[in-house]
Each structure stands twice: as C-alpha cells, then as structure tokens.
Amino acid sequence: MSDAIQAEGLVKRFGETTALAGVDLAARTGTVLAVLGPNGAGKTTAVRILATLLRPDQGHAKVAGYDVVTQAHQVRQMIALTGQYAAVDETLTGVENLLLIGRLLGQSRQAARRRAVELLDDFALSEAASRPAKTYSGGMRRRLDLAASLVGRPRVVYLDEPTTGLDPRGRGDLWRVVRNLVDDGVTVLLTTQYMEEADQLADDIVVIDRGRVAATGTPDQLKAKVGGQILVVSPVSDSDLDTVVGVVAELSGDEPDVAQGAVSVAVGDAGLPPAILQRLTAAGVRVAELSLRKPSLDEVFFTLTGHRASAEDAGDDDENDRSAA
Amino acid sequence: MTTLAHPTSAGLPAPTSSVSPPAAIRHALTLAWRSLVQIKHNPMELLDLSLQPLMFVLLFAYVFGGALSGSPKAFLQFGLAGIITQNALFLSMNTAVALNTDITKGVFDRFRSLPISRSAPLAGRIAADVVRQVWSVAILLGVGTLLGFRVETGLAGALGAFGLLVVFTLCFAWLPVLIGMLVDEPEKVQVFGFTVIFPLTFASSAFVPTATMPGWMQAWVKVNPVTLLTDALRGLMVSGDVLRPMLGALGWAAAIAVVFAPLALRAFRRRT
Numbered sequence: 118m119s120d121a122i123q124a125e126g127l128v129k130r131f132g133e134t135t136a137l138a139g140v141d142l143a144a145r146t147g148t149v150l151a152v153l154g155p156n157g158a159g160k161t162t163a164v165r166i167l168a169t170l171l172r173p174d175q176g177h178a179k180v181a182g183y184d185v186v187t188q189a190h191q192v193r194q195m196i197a198l199t200g201q202y203a204a205v206d207e208t209l210t211g212v213e214n215l216l217l218i219g220r221l222l223g224q225s226r227q228a229a230r231r232r233a234v235e236l237l238d239d240f241a242l243s244e245a246a247s248r249p250a251k252t253y254s255g256g257m258r259r260r261l262d263l264a265a266s267l268v269g270r271p272r273v274v275y276l277d278e279p280t281t282g283l284d285p286r287g288r289g290d291l292w293r294v295v296r297n298l299v300d301d302g303v304t305v306l307l308t309t310q311y312m313e314e315a316d317q318l319a320d321d322i323v324v325i326d327r328g329r330v331a332a333t334g335t336p337d338q339l340k341a342k343v344g345g346q347i348l349v350v351s352p353v354s355d356s357d358l359d360t361v362v363g364v365v366a367e368l369s370g371d372e373p374d375v376a377q378g379a380v381s382v383a384v385g386d387a388g389l390p391p392a393i394l395q396r397l398t399a400a401g402v403r404v405a406e407l408s409l410r411k412p413s414l415d416e417v418f419f420t421l422t423g424h425r426a427s428a429e430d431a432g433d434d435d436e437n438d439r440s441a442a
Numbered sequence: 443m444t445t446l447a448h449p450t451s452a453g454l455p456a457p458t459s460s461v462s463p464p465a466a467i468r469h470a471l472t473l474a475w476r477s478l479v480q481i482k483h484n485p486m487e488l489l490d491l492s493l494q495p496l497m498f499v500l501l502f503a504y505v506f507g508g509a510l511s512g513s514p515k516a517f518l519q520f521g522l523a524g525i526i527t528q529n530a531l532f533l534s535m536n537t538a539v540a541l542n543t544d545i546t547k548g549v550f551d552r553f554r555s556l557p558i559s560r561s562a563p564l565a566g567r568i569a570a571d572v573v574r575q576v577w578s579v580a581i582l583l584g585v586g587t588l589l590g591f592r593v594e595t596g597l598a599g600a601l602g603a604f605g606l607l608v609v610f611t612l613c614f615a616w617l618p619v620l621i622g623m624l625v626d627e628p629e630k631v632q633v634f635g636f637t638v639i640f641p642l643t644f645a646s647s648a649f650v651p652t653a654t655m656p657g658w659m660q661a662w663v664k665v666n667p668v669t670l671l672t673d674a675l676r677g678l679m680v681s682g683d684v685l686r687p688m689l690g691a692l693g694w695a696a697a698i699a700v701v702f703a704p705l706a707l708r709a710f711r712r713r714t
Binding site: 165168169170183188190191193194195196197198200202204205206207208209210213217218220221222223249265266269 | 461
C-alpha cells in the first residue's frame with residue numbers, strides 16, 4: 118500500500134526559532150498517523166506545511182502523490198484541514214457555512230445544499246442548521262468545522278489537536294468520526310498531546326519533540342521500546358522515597374520517574390523486582406506497593422524524550438506557531 | 443455515518459493543476475456573497491451602514507448648516523459631497539476589520555487550504571465592500587434630497603461622481619487592506635481610523651470653505667486627497683471645477699494603489 122503522506126527532512130524556522138529541525142514522516146493510505154508531542158514540538162507547523170499553508174525552508178513532502186510546494190493546487194484538491202481553532206464564519210448559519218465551502222469547491226447549488234444537509238445530519242447539527250454559528254457551543258462549533266472540512270470528500274484529512282478543549286463525550290464523538298473516515302479509505306493525520314488518543318486511534322505514531330522526530334512506530338512498538346513493563350514501587354512513608362529512588366536507580370541502571378509517592382522505571386529483566394524488594398527490606402523500607410504493568414504512552418514519551426508531555430499549558434505554543442506563521 | 447467520504451477512490455476526477463480565470467471570478471463572487479450574507483445575520487452592521495450616513499447628514503445639516511451657510515439646505519448643497527467622501531473613507535476601515543477578523547479566527551486558513559484562487563478571499567471582500575459603499579451613498583443622497591439637496595448637473599454628472607467615488611475607494615482600499623494584515627487584533631483598526639481619517643477629512647474642503655484656515659493648513663488642504671475628491675464630487679453634482687480636482691483625486695488614488703498594493707499583497711502572503 119502506498120503512502121498518502123510522505124515528508125522528508127522538513128525544516129522550518131521563524132526568525133530565531135527553529136520550529137522543525139528535519140522531520141520525516143509517512144502515513145500509509147487509509148490509516149491514521151498520530152503526530153504526538155508537547156506544546157512547541159512543531160506539530161502545528163508540520164501540519165501547516167502538509168496543508169500547503171506554509172512553505173518548508175528545507176525538505177519536501179508529497180500528499181497523495183503531489184508535491185506540497187510545486188503542486189499545491191493539486192494537493193488542496195485532496196486534503197482538508199481542521200485546526201485547533203474552529204475556523205467557521207461565526208456570523209453565518211451552520212448550513213451557510215457548508216454551502217459556502219461547497220460552492221467554492223465548484224458544487225452546484227443543489228449539490229452543495231444536499232451535501233450540507235447530509236453532513237449536518239451526520240454531525241447532529243440539523244436542528245441548529247439555520248442558527249448563526251456564534252450561538253453554537255464549543256463542541257457544536259468544532260463539529261461544524263469538521264463537517265466543513267469534509268464537504269469536498271477529501272482523501273487526506275488533517276486534524277490539528279481536534280479534541281483539545283472537548284469534554285469526554287465530544288472526544289468520543291470525534292474518535293468515532295475518525296474511525297468512520299478510515300473505514301471509507303481516507304487517510305487521517307492527527308496531532309495530539311494526549312497519549313490515550315494516539316493509542317486509541319493511531320495505526321502509526323510519530324513522536325515529535327523540539328522540532329525533531331524522537332521515535333516512530335506502532336503504539337505497540339513504541340511501548341515495547343520502553344522495555345516491555347513498568348515497575349512501580351511505593352513506600353509506606355514518603356520519607357523513604359529517596360532510598361527507593363537510589364535502590365531502583367542502582368539496580369535498574371536507569372533514571373526512575375517519581376510521581377505521587379511512587380517510583381517507576383522501565384524493566385526488561387524479570388529478576389529485577391525481587392532483587393529490589395530484597396534490597397529495600399534489608400534497608401528497612403516498608404513497601405506499600407510493588408507492581409508490574411504495561412507502560413502508558415506517557416511513559417513512552419518520557420523515556421524517549423527525557424521529559425513529560427505535559428498537557429497543562431495546552432494551546433500556548435501552537436498559538437505561537439500560528440502567529441509566527 | 444456513511445456519507446463522510448467516497449467509499450472508494452475510483453471514479454474521482456483527476457485534479458486540475460491551476461484555477462481557470464472564470465473559476466477565479468466565481469470564487470471571488472462566492473466569497474463576496476458570503477460577506478454580504480453576514481449583513482443579513484448581523485443587523486447591527488446594516489444599522490451601522492445606514493445609520494452612520496444618516497447621522498452625518500442630519501448632524502452636519504442641522505448643527506452646522508445654519509451657522510455656516512445660512513440654512514441646512516444651503517449647507518447640504520455645499521457639504522453633502524464632503525459627507526459622502528468622509529463616509530466612504532470611514533466605511534473603508536470595515537475592510538480592514540473584516541480581513542483581520544478572518545485571519546485571526548483562522549477562516550483564511552480554511553480558504554487557503556481549498557483549491558481556490560489565491561486572491562479570491564481579498565477580491566471577494568473588496569467586491570462586497572463596494573456594494574456596501576453603494577448602499578450608504580444611496581442613503582446619503584436619498585436623505586440629502588429629502589432635506590433639500592439637489593443635483594444641478596443632471597444624471598450624467600451624478601453617475602460620474604459615483605464612478606469617481608468607486609474608483610477612488612477601490613484604490614484607497616489597499617491602505618485598509620494593509621492595516622488589516624498588520625495589526626494583531628481587529629479592534630486596533632479603529633484606532634487608525636480615528637487618528638488618520640478624522641484629521642484627513644476635517645483638514646480639507648469637505649465641510650467648510652478653506653479661506654479662513656491658517657496659511658500652513660491651507661497649503662496642506664489644497665493637496666489633501668479629501669479636498670480634491672470632494673471638490674470633484676461637488677463639481678460633478680452641483681457646480682464648480684471638475685477636471686483639475688478630479689485629476690488630482692485620481693492621481694492620489696493611483697499613488698496610494700501603487701505604494702500600498704504591493705505592500706498589502708506582500709503582507710497578505712506572509713500573514714496568510
């Protein structure tokens with residue numbers, strides 16, 4: 118199966134800031150590629166290049182076989198973009214927003230109206246169809262934005278942090294839309310800071326950190342990279358944490374992660390947990406919990422990049438990405 | 443949800459490699475339609491488009507008219523041309539606000555990711571703004587006529603005045619377009635409107651004869667594009683010189699377009 122998206126060595130600088138420092142990525146046709154990374158990683162910049170909104174300083178990319186710089190017009194006939202900020206015209210009604218896109222795409226009046234009605238129905242917006250979009254809730258606006266991007270039946274869809282700011286139900290709805298798109302053979306590139314989202318939806322994941330690719334692979338491959346399992350040790354008393362960290366670091370030969378009174382580290386060696394328990398007991402540390410589990414993508418990210426993919430300041434950096442663009 | 447996309451890619455037309463000129467015009471007209479539909483849903487804008495000229499006419503005619511010219515009617519015969527000019531310039535700031543709003547809200551990103559003519563969003567907006575200008579000039583002339591204003595030169599003169607106004611505002615629009623690209627939020631456009639357009643329209647022959655102004659000001663007033671445009675409109679609709687001020691106004695229009703169009707287009711490409 119061919120790649121719907123192929124990018125090689127993408128570099129983009131905004132003045133002093135290097136947003137992308139040589140990014141390769143590929144999405145197989147009819148699959149979901151998740152671009153995972155914290156704020157400021159360069160996700161939005163990559164999407165904007167692939168959507169022909171920005172020219173890369175170096176490197177090149179092809180979408181559906183067309184070059185994003187030299188064949189931008191062809192690329193635009195294949196793609197649709199849904200940004201972090203719902204780009205609908207707030208003064209127009211839901212149906213007018215969709216008619217506008219349909220007409221711009223060269224659909225006849227009747228065809229555009231048919232498609233608009235169809236999409237409004239699909240996205241549960243029929244009742245609000247003739248209300249101005251400014252009266253919509255955040256979730257409704259996001260759905261309208263997504264509907265607008267699907268008017269032209271794109272072959273490749275970019276979703277730039279589509280669930281940022283959505284409640285769990287909205288998130289679930291969006292996930293369903295993504296799965297339906299893929300069922301129809303559409304290729305989806307989705308950026309996210311949520312590990313769970315990438316895990317749930319993606320066939321392949323590209324982890325981007327500070328403008329570089331930190332890792333690529335399927336969710337399972339990335340989890341395996343961390344060493345298969347995560348050992349979690351929590352002492353009864355927090356005052357023993359330092360001792361636990363010391364012992365775990367020494368025996369695993371790795372820098373453990375400390376959070377909420379628990380020390381965790383990736384382990385490959387099955388003999389490690391008993392050895393750690395033995396040493397801690399000898400040191401007089403009472404252990405409340407010692408367990409093994411599969412690593413979350415969050416831990417994968419931590420292991421790959423050395424820092425957490427914090428979602429706390431969501432939106433900030435991509436704001437920068439935009440204004441710099 | 444089975445209608446999201448094509449079930450298969452078979453039967454899709456091959457993509458075209460460029461936008462044909464008729465398609466580009468259609469894109470611009472569609473976007474002009476969009477910009478005019480906005481008025482339907484935002485009655486405040488219609489009010490703004492109608493009330494502002496109405497207020498200009500009423501205030502100038504009844505507040506200044508008697509003192510300046512002896513009667514509101516006599517004032518309008520002189521001052522309506524100036525009110526038309528001032529209204530046109532203030533209205534042109536809407537172009538800047540609207541473009542800036544589209545950029546900051548991400549609407550332009552959507553347009554630019556579509557296979558449409560690159561210039562259509564700009565052209566569509568400007569076309570729609572010409573329609574807005576026509577509407578407010580119609581109101582100005584209608585209300586002016588009710589209050590006693592009379593075109594003394596005939597239909598050809600009035601149409602000529604109207605044509606000149608459209609040409610001038612189309613060229614002048616490049617300045618608001620540039621402002622719309624440069625400021626980081628729509629509200630800041632208003633500041634520009636007040637600090638530049640207000641003095642520009644008042645230090646002119648728009649509302650009063652210039653004879654009583656200090657000499658240094660007269661020197662500016664004589665070459666002020668607002669003076670030239672107003673004098674030409676006045677000449678075309680009522681009486682007075684036409685050719686000299688008209689050439690001057692067109693010269694300014696051309697100069698503004700030549701300087702600001704490339705700057706605006708460059709900013710447009712960079713910003714969007």
